[in-house]
Amino acid sequence: xxxxxxxxxxxxxxxxxxxxxxxxxxxxxxxxxxxxxxxxxxxxxxxxxxxxxxxxxxxxxxxxxxxxxxxxxxxxxxxxxxxxxxxxxxxxxxxxxxxxxxxxxxxxxx
Amino acid sequence: xxxxxxxxxxxxxxxxxxxxxxxxxxxxxxxxxxxxxxxxxxxxxxxxxxxxxxxxxxxxxxxxxxxxxxxxxxxxxxxxxxxxxxxxxxxxxxxxxxxxxxxxxxxxxxxxxxxxxxxxxxxxxxxxxxxxxxxxxxxxxxxxxxxxxxxxxxx
Numbered sequence: 001x002x003x004x005x006x007x008x009x010x011x012x013x014x015x016x017x018x019x020x021x022x023x024x025x026x027x028x029x030x031x032x033x034x035x036x037x038x039x040x041x042x043x044x045x046x047x048x049x050x051x052x053x054x055x056x057x058x059x060x061x062x063x064x065x066x067x068x069x070x071x072x073x074x075x076x077x078x079x080x081x082x083x084x085x086x087x088x089x090x091x092x093x094x095x096x097x098x099x100x101x102x103x104x105x106x107x108x109x110x
Numbered sequence: 111x112x113x114x115x116x117x118x119x120x121x122x123x124x125x126x127x128x129x130x131x132x133x134x135x136x137x138x139x140x141x142x143x144x145x146x147x148x149x150x151x152x153x154x155x156x157x158x159x160x161x162x163x164x165x166x167x168x169x170x171x172x173x174x175x176x177x178x179x180x181x182x183x184x185x186x187x188x189x190x191x192x193x194x195x196x197x198x199x200x201x202x203x204x205x206x207x208x209x210x211x212x213x214x215x216x217x218x219x220x221x222x223x224x225x226x227x228x229x230x231x232x233x234x235x236x237x238x239x240x241x242x243x244x245x246x247x248x249x250x251x252x253x254x255x256x257x258x259x260x261x262x263x264x265x
Contacts, residue, residue, distance in 0.1 A: 047222070087180070
């Protein structure tokens with residue numbers, strides 16, 4: 001594990017993949033190595049149909065956010081600002097109480 | 111735009127399975143050069159939000175912003191390990207996880223992909239979708255004329 005992590009930290013990703021693969025074959029009962037091998041070499045992907053919504057309105061809003069939003073985390077649905085907060089925990093709390101037509105786009109305004 | 115959507119999404123062996131619109135600026139920041147911010151959703155996040163991330167082929171790994179990390183903290187798999195990552199801001203200590211990231215499509219299909227992500231306490235920059243463990247698992251194309259992002263899983 002230490003060798004794999006050392007390669008990852010030093011940005012030698014392909015080497016880390018190779019060592020993880022070899023280690024998983026040598027130590028099949030080692031949970032950490034198995035997890036690492038899955039993350040690096042045996043990842044999965046899946047698709048599901050899109051719902052046809054676009055983020056055109058949200059991206060338009062974000063092109064010129066109001067000055068009051070500077071530094072805030074904002075949650076947008078369409079062109080509507082549904083919540084704004086300083087932290088993700090506060091924003092999540094605000095969003096819990098709001099019935100939304102779709103999931104919000106959350107962005108920290110620079 | 112529709113013509114490219116058709117060419118890339120609807121052919122017999124399509125290049126992409128999904129397409130979305132990206133932002134070429136970060137909200138509230140005067141950037142010198144356009145960049146590519148795509149929408150993604152980390153699986154399991156509280157209140158199911160989506161976020162913007164910088165698509166960065168020169169970045170080594172995905173790095174989650176403080177707010178994205180906070181939203182998924184209760185749903186992360188076991189930590190893969192701790193490491194020190196060399197970044198443009200100097201060495202950063204953090205933890206590696208596997209996290210399913212959903213690329214959201216306006217046309218075609220959303221794509222869930224297992225990604226290796228790096229979480230560093232206090233990382234104040236936006237999220238990055240880096241190359242290893244994320245972008246190298248995709249086939250993707252960009253149309254800068256229309257800010258369109260096309261994607262599919264790599265075969």
